Amino acid sequence: MDLLTLIEEKYGLRELRWVRRPEVMMTHVGKRKVSYWRERDLLEYHLNFRDRLFFTSGILCNRMIRTLKQEAFIPIDQGYLTVHDFVEDDFSLELYPEMEGYLLSSIVRCGIGRHDYTHFPYRETVKSLLAIKSRYPDSYLLLISLIPDVKKRLCYHNDILNGTIPFSSYSLKEMMGQLYFECSDEAPRSVCEVLSTEVYTWYRRKKRDDFNHCFKALLSEIDRECRSAFVQSIVAPWEWKTCIQALQNEGSNVDRLMKEFIEKWDAMKVITGLAELSILEGRMAVHE
Amino acid sequence: MSDPALLFQYDLYPERVVRMGKVTKIETERGSFALKETKLGKEQMDRILYLEERLKQLQFASFVPIERTKYGDAFVFTEDGVAYLTPWVDGGEGHAPQKEEQFVLNLAELHGYTARDQAFSEEVIKQSYQKMILMRESRQFEMEKYVNSIEKRVYLSPFELTFVTHFHRLMKYCDLAKTRLDQWYEQVLEAKRYRSVFCHGKCSLSHYVMNGGRGYFINFERAVIDTPVRDLAYFIRSSVHPFQFNPATTTAHIGRYESQFSLLEEEKELLASYLYFPESVFNSVYRFNENRQHWPHIKHVRLFTKKIEVMNGIDHVLQTF
Numbered sequence: 150m151d152l153l154t155l156i157e158e159k160y161g162l163r164e165l166r167w168v169r170r171p172e173v174m175m176t177h178v179g180k181r182k183v184s185y186w187r188e189r190d191l192l193e194y195h196l197n198f199r200d201r202l203f204f205t206s207g208i209l210c211n212r213m214i215r216t217l218k219q220e221a222f223i224p225i226d227q228g229y230l231t232v233h234d235f236v237e238d239d240f241s242l243e244l245y246p247e248m249e250g251y252l253l254s255s256i257v258r259c260g261i262g263r264h265d266y267t268h269f270p271y272r273e274t275v276k277s278l279l280a281i282k283s284r285y286p287d288s289y290l291l292l293i294s295l296i297p298d299v300k301k302r303l304c305y306h307n308d309i310l311n312g313t314i315p316f317s318s319y320s321l322k323e324m325m326g327q328l329y330f331e332c333s334d335e336a337p338r339s340v341c342e343v344l345s346t347e348v349y350t351w352y353r354r355k356k357r358d359d360f361n362h363c364f365k366a367l368l369s370e371i372d373r374e375c376r377s378a379f380v381q382s383i384v385a386p387w388e389w390k391t392c393i394q395a396l397q398n399e400g401s402n403v404d405r406l407m408k409e410f411i412e413k414w415d416a417m418k419v420i421t422g423l424a425e426l427s428i429l430e431g432r433m434a435v436h437e
Numbered sequence: 438m439s440d441p442a443l444l445f446q447y448d449l450y451p452e453r454v455v456r457m458g459k460v461t462k463i464e465t466e467r468g469s470f471a472l473k474e475t476k477l478g479k480e481q482m483d484r485i486l487y488l489e490e491r492l493k494q495l496q497f498a499s500f501v502p503i504e505r506t507k508y509g510d511a512f513v514f515t516e517d518g519v520a521y522l523t524p525w526v527d528g529g530e531g532h533a534p535q536k537e538e539q540f541v542l543n544l545a546e547l548h549g550y551t552a553r554d555q556a557f558s559e560e561v562i563k564q565s566y567q568k569m570i571l572m573r574e575s576r577q578f579e580m581e582k583y584v585n586s587i588e589k590r591v592y593l594s595p596f597e598l599t600f601v602t603h604f605h606r607l608m609k610y611c612d613l614a615k616t617r618l619d620q621w622y623e624q625v626l627e628a629k630r631y632r633s634v635f636c637h638g639k640c641s642l643s644h645y646v647m648n649g650g651r652g653y654f655i656n657f658e659r660a661v662i663d664t665p666v667r668d669l670a671y672f673i674r675s676s677v678h679p680f681q682f683n684p685a686t687t688t689a690h691i692g693r694y695e696s697q698f699s700l701l702e703e704e705k706e707l708l709a710s711y712l713y714f715p716e717s718v719f720n721s722v723y724r725f726n727e728n729r730q731h732w733p734h735i736k737h738v739r740l741f742t743k744k745i746e747v748m749n750g751i752d753h754v755l756q757t758f
Contacts, residue, residue: 200508214507215507215508219505221509324445325440325442326441326442327442
């Protein structure tokens with residue numbers, strides 16, 4: 150059966166035609182986006198996550214539109230098909246720079262369990278560092294000299310957040326004046342990886358004031374206990390670990406790696422300072 | 438209320454939005470809808486959905502179903518509560534007496550469809566009996582305290598005077614309510630049976646609309662599983678028109694209800710007990726003392742007198758019940 154006919158029949162949509170085959174179609178209630186899934190587990194993960202995100206935070210996102218029989222997806226030849234809203238207007242981040250922080254905070258809270266923690270792999274990374282001593286002595290010396298600072302950056306909480314979130318190549322849209330999170334259909338990533346990368350990206354791309362607003366929004370709705378683990382997950386020395394891991398690979402461009410590492414390390418000093426401030430603010434708020 | 442982001446979830450693009458009491462009428466190209474914002478707990482939302490599902494299974498069509506969002510949600514969370522949408526049913530049809538007749542039949546039908554015999558437990562019956570006695574006695578005690586406090590005064594306000602005038606009659610109703618409750622208790626223990634139904638919970642004509650010659654219940658927010666008497670008593674109280682009361686109408690309503698769904702002997706006792714207990718009169722005393730609505734004094738007196746009239750009308754019917 151033709152795909153449009155199948156969708157028409159299952160979803161009760163009318164006047165269907167492709168706008169951009171095979172992803173965007175026009176219907177009697179406006180444009181709709183079609184997603185194709187091979188793995189049912191991944192599809193169900195996204196289905197549950199997006200529903201949960203909406204119910205816990207109220208953020209509109211590309212949830213699965215239900216069929217007439219209230220099914221979230223329909224089987225097709227090589228997998229499954231889901232139908233979503235197609236939102237065209239981009240969200241104005243210039244006007245609301247803090248929204249990215251608020252969004253990421255909501256997504257992380259939705260992706261982790263209440264006490265879902267793990268440890269930063271400090272010992273394992275130090276062991277790996279010893280392995281590069283003879284191959285890259287200069288880099289080794291620099292990286293080992295940073296251990297006191299590494300330890301300082303690990304003193305905010307015993308643990309870091311555990312869990313995964315579907316936060317890669319997303320886009321932020323605007324629907325009826327509200328933020329609309331268009332999540333990609335990709336596999337979820339580790340919360341810590343997303344947090345550290347995103348915060349660093351904001352730091353590089355945003356004006357300082359906007360960055361501060363965004364960072365504040367990221368931590369503002371998190372309770373004190375979780376806030377320390379949240380901060381710890383952001384300021385943990387991920388760039389130090391990544392650099393050591395990269396140096397273990399044969400044929401790495403050491404100069405480029407070290408340059409990138411130093412750049413990130415310096416940026417993280419500023420971010421760590423801000424994080425300390427936010428922890429202090431949290432304590433003050435609790436005492437008040 | 439008619440937040441566009443909320444309506445987006447239903448793919449509704451309103452042409453006209455009209456606020457009508459607690460409901461907002463949304464007129465769109467796809468028809469008219471009623472949007473209700475409310476404060477329901479999770480348990481209540483689950484109960485409504487279960488009830489809807491069950492009524493659909495039973496092919497009971499006299500209710501207005503909740504519309505699902507395009508994502509399949511029955512309720513949408515708003516800033517300070519939840520909202521739900523139903524098709525708009527114009528309720529202007531039918532004269533009041535005709536509507537009442539249809540209402541009673543549909544209520545009996547609803548109860549009949551959902552009636553279920555509960556496993557009899559003497560302990561459970563005893564507990565509910567004692568709980569009811571305790572609750573009523575405490576309310577009665579409050580009223581006695583109130584009358585004692587105002588009787589000491591030389592000058593009474595019009596409300597207080599009206600209350601004192603009717604106090605002994607109210608106490609008589611309380612006694613009658615107790616007597617009928619005792620009879621219910623004895624009869625249930627003897628018959629060893631107890632049944633429950635899906636009660637609408639706020640069973641009055643304002644939650645019932647007629648269209649195309651058919652009647653539909655709306656607003657199942659207070660729905661609960663309980664004795665059918667709960668709904669029937671609520672309806673009878675709400676249908677008694679003070680100062681122009683015709684006992685034959687109420688008797689006919691009960692007869693019509695029983696033509697579809699017969700009450701058991703002990704349920705009749707319970708109904709009499711519910712109706713005799715002047716709960717709504719007591720509520721009007723609380724309302725007067727708290728006066729949260731900032732009503733003028735005379736409005737409280739009128740309401741109280743109205744409630745007394747309703748009680749007198751009910752007493753008239755119950756003398757032959």
